[in-house]
Amino acid sequence: MARAAATKGQTRIQREKTEQILEAALEVFARNGYRGATIDQIAEQSGLSKPNILYYFDGKRAIHGELLGRLLDTWLEPLEHLTDDGDPVEEICDYVRRKLEMARDYPRESRLFANEILQGAPHIVDELSGPLKQLTDEKARLINGWIKAGKIAPVDPYHLIFSIWATTQHYADFDVQVQAVLGDKAASRFGAAQAHLEGMYRALLSSKG
Amino acid sequence: MARAAATKGQTRIQREKTEQILEAALEVFARNGYRGATIDQIAEQSGLSKPNILYYFDGKRAIHGELLGRLLDTWLEPLEHLTDDGDPVEEICDYVRRKLEMARDYPRESRLFANEILQGAPHIVDELSGPLKQLTDEKARLINGWIKAGKIAPVDPYHLIFSIWATTQHYADFDVQVQAVLGDKAASRFGAAQAHLEGMYRALLSSKG
DNA sequence: GGATTTTCTGACCATATGGTCAAAATTATG
């Protein structure tokens, strides 16, 4: 039997079908939320039968859990790239750009995450107050260092990071609203957003406190 | 029979029970999303029996619809207050403050709205591209006027408004995450957010283009 | 206080949904 979870010692079929299921599940969970998603929908989306899906995963919860687990790494990655290498303002603007690109290129992942947090993050509370908090603390210290060195304007590093998360993910999570409001201007929404956000964070970080 | 919807010609009991149900439903829908919410949960939360709830509303959808309808007015209100009265920067900062206060004082409403948008706004697409778009267009013109008059720095008014929505609602919709990351600093999150956001939008709007 | 209207409830129904299982079909393996 399969009942995958580990990524080692799997047959080709196991690997392929597992990915196939996760791809379909991402689509379905992102569109309908956890409760709104059904195994039947995942089955249809993936082209597999329901029992076949349950042959590879120990239930709906397990599929969702696997998706969230993988997602979190992807999610933390852009923030990890925030380092002391170049100019602080450019570093942060780069981070904003990467996050916005993720919202544009991986909206389903963003929505999956948003859904989970909105419901109180029942499945990933530990990851939030563990890895996510640690990484954020680390980057907050980095930003505080820049402030103390007078390289950027004094801002609350945590709320700066929250602002970046909020403003970038907004374009994935609330895309319907963005498109409805922009109307025929919607096509260029990501380009315009990039320009606006870069200007905003540049102004904030370069302002004279 | 009752089957309320109109707010006219109702008995005292009808008005009371209707409110009771909506209050409970707001709690349940905000916490679990539309699909995740059950009439039984609303029944328990409100202290009424399931059939009794269905005596006042034509089904789950109708309860949700009524909530969303009322919510939209509340939602648009702060933006309507954005007028040409005082100093533009102060006007916008006031708007930010009001929105943040709403996130703090009415997080359930914010989550209900966020849930709906995340799912593609199936029940309120018309309101988004209708009233919401109109109001946003109007305020965007107002902001553009300020820019042309040289009263604030040149920014894309639509994306400025999106930023304000995103950064303020974030503290309601993603509260679990915010609290997890802030840890013991979480208690003062709204005060800190207010200071940070005011500083951010002030810097943006006062920046020399 | 009795009739009438409104409100409420227990019992019930139909469907959706997560999940199981034995057996069939397929794919390695020797």
Add this chain to the structure above:
DNA sequence: CATAATTTTGACCATATGGTCAGAAAATCC
């Protein structure tokens, strides 16, 4: 190619859930 292991499926099951309904309980009206 025969055997063993893996993969797939149709048929089911148990439960949850939205919703109905006839009649009971309250409230209102005359």
